[in-house]
Amino acid sequence: MAVHYELIKTCKQTGARLGRIHTLHGTIETPVFMPVGTLATVKTMSPEELKEIGSRIILANTYHLFLRPGHDVVEEAGGLHRFMNWDRAILTDSGGFQVFSLSDLRKITEEGVSFRSHLSGEPLFISPEKSIEIQNSLGADIIMAFDECPPYPADRDYVRSSMDRTYRWLQRCVEAHRRPEEQGLFGIVQGGMYRDLREESARQITSVDLPGYAIGGLSVGEPKELMYEALEHTTPLLPKEKPRYLMGVGSPDALVEGVMRGVDMFDCVLPTRIARNGTTMTSQGRLVVRNARYARDFSPLDPECDCYTCRNYSRAYLRHLIKADETFGLRLTTYHNLYFLLRLMEGVREAIRQDRLRDYRNAFFEKYYGSVE
Numbered sequence: 001m002a003v004h005y006e007l008i009k010t011c012k013q014t015g016a017r018l019g020r021i022h023t024l025h026g027t028i029e030t031p032v033f034m035p036v037g038t039l040a041t042v043k044t045m046s047p048e049e050l051k052e053i054g055s056r057i058i059l060a061n062t063y064h065l066f067l068r069p070g071h072d073v074v075e076e077a078g079g080l081h082r083f084m085n086w087d088r089a090i091l092t093d094s095g096g097f098q099v100f101s102l103s104d105l106r107k108i109t110e111e112g113v114s115f116r117s118h119l120s121g122e123p124l125f126i127s128p129e130k131s132i133e134i135q136n137s138l139g140a141d142i143i144m145a146f147d148e149c150p151p152y153p154a155d156r157d158y159v160r161s162s163m164d165r166t167y168r169w170l171q172r173c174v175e176a177h178r179r180p181e182e183q184g185l186f187g188i189v190q191g192g193m194y195r196d197l198r199e200e201s202a203r204q205i206t207s208v209d210l211p212g213y214a215i216g217g218l219s220v221g222e223p224k225e226l227m228y229e230a231l232e233h234t235t236p237l238l239p240k241e242k243p244r245y246l247m248g249v250g251s252p253d254a255l256v257e258g259v260m261r262g263v264d265m266f267d268c269v270l271p272t273r274i275a276r277n278g279t280t281m282t283s284q285g286r287l288v289v290r291n292a293r294y295a296r297d298f299s300p301l302d303p304e305c306d307c308y309t310c311r312n313y314s315r316a317y318l319r320h321l322i323k324a325d326e327t328f329g330l331r332l333t334t335y336h337n338l339y340f341l342l343r344l345m346e347g348v349r350e351a352i353r354q355d356r357l358r359d360y361r362n363a364f365f366e367k368y369y370g371s372v373e
């Protein structure tokens with residue numbers, strides 16, 4: 001079995017679950033946050049540093065690697081694990097969403113999506129079959145079905161016809177998948193912000209027996225309350241013995257709120273993206289280390305953090321590097337932000353073990369959101 005989930009326990013206080021996902025490249029404790037490595041690198045981090053902070057699974061993107069360097073190049077290198085020297089687990093997103101968030105001049109038909117490369121402008125086409133062919137070449141442990149993520153907001157008729165097509169595309173993905181024993185294919189539930197459509201899409205997608213299911217169509221600009229409501233309508237309809245993956249999330253509050261609503265896996269560019277402009281997540285809340293107030297602050301970024309950055313460098317030094325656009329500064333803030341989120345998920349897993357996740361959430365939010373930037 002390429003991907004096998006083991007449910008260890010469900011928190012008595014909330015709908016949160018403790019689990020493990022077994023893959024051909026190791027076991028992942030859940031709930032888990034997956035750092036995003038879109039172009040076969042988690043920006044500025046080495047594989048050794050990712051291991052040092054405890055990451056066991058990272059993301060890469062079909063759309064980006066199809067455009068550059070080409071999935072044929074990665075396949076010739078022996079697959080993504082070899083190409084990027086990462087021997088732990090990898091998940092690849094299927095490309096549909098990235099087409100919408102990156103390229104213009106795109107057209108959706110039953111067959112697939114025509115678009116122009118956001119790099120060269122050349123006309124390209126991705127179908128469910130093409131997406132699976134690319135993902136089979138890349139060789140990730142978990143691959144995603146080719147779906148359409150409707151924009152937010154989107155009217156009901158559009159969301160319904162789009163989710164029905166996403167269901168038909170899932171069946172074509174299953175047909176096209178050549179390596180089901182090595183690469184677990186996850187289906188993706190859509191349905192926009194409409195309760196009955198979410199429930200119907202969950203029934204459609206879970207009618208196909210797969211090793212895991214993702215909740216798509218969220219974290220696309222909707223208010224967080226709407227995202228949480230969509231989760232409450234969807235996760236109860238997903239099989240308990242399979243992992244649930246909320247795509248594109250996220251911030252510390254959204255991670256904890258998602259876990260409380262039964263989500264096991266998350267990914268987001270947030271921690272690495274904001275790090276590159278000098279915004280960090282600390283135990284006292286968001287800290288924008290490039291602010292002038294830190295120019296002569298020789299204390300650690302986060303006094304409660306024991307990561308390499310916080311043990312060896314001051315806020316003044318980090319501010320200096322970020323202001324000078326020194327690459328080392330981006331590396332130090334990225335390292336800390338990922339370390340912070342991976343430690344947060346460790347705390348969440350421990351709180352589930354002790355059936356006290358609601359208390360953990362309240363204490364964390366008080367500290368993190370109680371204070372100012």
Ligand SMILES: CC1(C)O[C@@H]2[C@@H](CO[C@@]3(CNc4nc5cc6c(=O)[nH]c(N)nc6cc5[nH]4)OC(C)(C)O[C@@H]23)O1
Pocket residue numbers: 093094095096097098101144145147148149188215216217218219220247248249250268269270
């Ligand atoms: C939160 C934050 C910081 O993450 C940023 C930016 C805007 O949101 C993000 C993250 N949200 C997000 N929702 C998704 C939904 C799907 C989906 O329905 N299907 C498939 N196959 N993949 C998906 C990937 C997703 N990523 O999406 C882009 C546009 C990639 O940048 C990310 O705000």
Ligand SMILES: [Zn+2]
Pocket residue numbers: 301302305306307308309310311336339
């Ligand atoms: Zn730190």
